[in-house]
Amino acid sequence: MNNFISIKKNVETEIIVKKSKFICNLIRVESQKEAEESIKKTKKKYYDARHNCVSYRVIEDEQIVEKSSDDGEPSGTAGGPMLNILQKNNLCNVLVIVTRYFGGILLGTGGLVRAYSDATFEAINFAEKIEECIGLEAEVELDYNNLETFKYYCKKNDIYIKDYEYSEKIICKIQLEECNKERLIDDFNTKKVNLINLKFLSKKLIDKSIIK
Numbered sequence: 001m002n003n004f005i006s007i008k009k010n011v012e013t014e015i016i017v018k019k020s021k022f023i024c025n026l027i028r029v030e031s032q033k034e035a036e037e038s039i040k041k042t043k044k045k046y047y048d049a050r051h052n053c054v055s056y057r058v059i060e061d062e063q064i065v066e067k068s069s070d071d072g073e074p075s076g077t078a079g080g081p082m083l084n085i086l087q088k089n090n091l092c093n094v095l096v097i098v099t100r101y102f103g104g105i106l107l108g109t110g111g112l113v114r115a116y117s118d119a120t121f122e123a124i125n126f127a128e129k130i131e132e133c134i135g136l137e138a139e140v141e142l143d144y145n146n147l148e149t150f151k152y153y154c155k156k157n158d159i160y161i162k163d164y165e166y167s168e169k170i171i172c173k174i175q176l177e178e179c180n181k182e183r184l185i186d187d188f189n190t191k192k193v194n195l196i197n198l199k200f201l202s203k204k205l206i207d208k209s210i211i212k
Contacts, residue, residue: 003131003132003133003208004059004090004091004092004131004132004133005089005090005091005092005129005130005131005132006028006091006092006093006094006129006130006132006205007026007028007091007094007127007128007129007130008028008127008128008129008130009028009127009128010025010026010027010028011024011025011026011123011126011127012024012025012026012123013026013119013122013123013126015115015118015119015122016103017103017107017111017114017115017118018103018105018107018111019103019104019105020100020101020102020103020105020107020115021100021101021103022098022099022100022115022116022118022119023046023049023098023099023100023101023119024096024097024098024099024119024120024122024123025042025095025096025097025098025099025123026094026095026096026120026123026124026127027042027094027095027096027097028093028094028095029056029058029093029094029095030058030093030205031058031060032056032058032060032065032067034058035056035058035067035095038095038097039052039054039095039097042097042099046099048101049099049100049101050072050100050101050102051070051071051072051073051078051098051099051100052071052097052098052099052100053068053069053070053071053073053078053079053082053097053098053099053100053116054067054068054069054071054079054082054095054096054097054098055067055068055069055079055080055082055083055086055095055096055120056068056086056094056095056096057083057086057087057091057092057093057094058092058093058095059092059093059134059205062134062203064092066083066087068080068082068083073100073112073116074109074112076113077109077112077113077116078098078112078113078116081113081116081117081120082096082098082116082117082120085117085120085121085124086120089124091124092132093132093205096120096123098116098119098120100115130207130208130209131207131208131209132205132206132207132208133177133205133206133208134178134203134204134205134206135175135176135177135178135203135204135205135206136175136176136177136178136181136200136201136202136203136204137162137173137174137175137200137201137202137203137204138173138174138175138176138184138198138199138200138201139171139172139173139174139197139198139199139201140171140172140174140195140197140198140199141169141170141171141195141196141197141198142169142170142172142194142195142196143169143170143194143196144169144170146194146195147170149193149194150172150193150194150195153187153193154174157176157180157183157184158176158177158180159174159175159176159180159184160174160175160176160206161173161174162174162175169196173201175204175206176206177206177208178203181200184198185198
């Protein structure tokens with residue numbers, strides 16, 4: 001899977017179109033379950049709104065899962081256009097919810113498409129974005145006197161040290177792109193990097209900025 005873009009933190013923006021209020025919530029999510037839970041919470045928050053239209057793209061099992069809903073608006077005027085914008089911007093692990101408070105003026109099919117699209121664009125333009133990829137998380141064990149050398153090795157080889165556990169030895173959780181896995185294994189086996197143990201745990205979504 002190629003790299004994709006996500007958001008660093010949630011964003012809420014608002015636009016007014018012919019007296020109708022469009023509130024856009026751009027929410028970081030990690031799964032369909034999390035997206036559906038966020039949708040329920042948002043609908044509960046805006047229970048008195050005419051429509052809560054949604055769209056999301058999430059990564060599950062290394063596949064992109066997409067969903068959209070017009071929530072009572074004419075078919076194809078809300079959720080679909082919102083999803084198209086996520087696709088064109090290569091956004092994943094992002095949920096968009098546009099809440100509409102009706103202002104008394106009908107917008108027509110074209111007007112609705114523009115309004116929901118503009119509301120989505122407004123939030124995306126405001127959001128702080130990050131480039132992500134599917135990478136690997138691993139656990140390494142090392143002696144205290146090798147820690148600084150290992151830190152330098154990680155910096156040089158685009159490996160991110162996520163956290164440390166200090167006991168008799170040091171245990172570090174690290175993240176790296178999958179393309180760097182074989183090099184780390186080779187360096188471990190040939191003692192180019194002084195580790196007591198190396199264990200790969202699982203695939204993870206990685207913010208590429210932290211491993212560069």
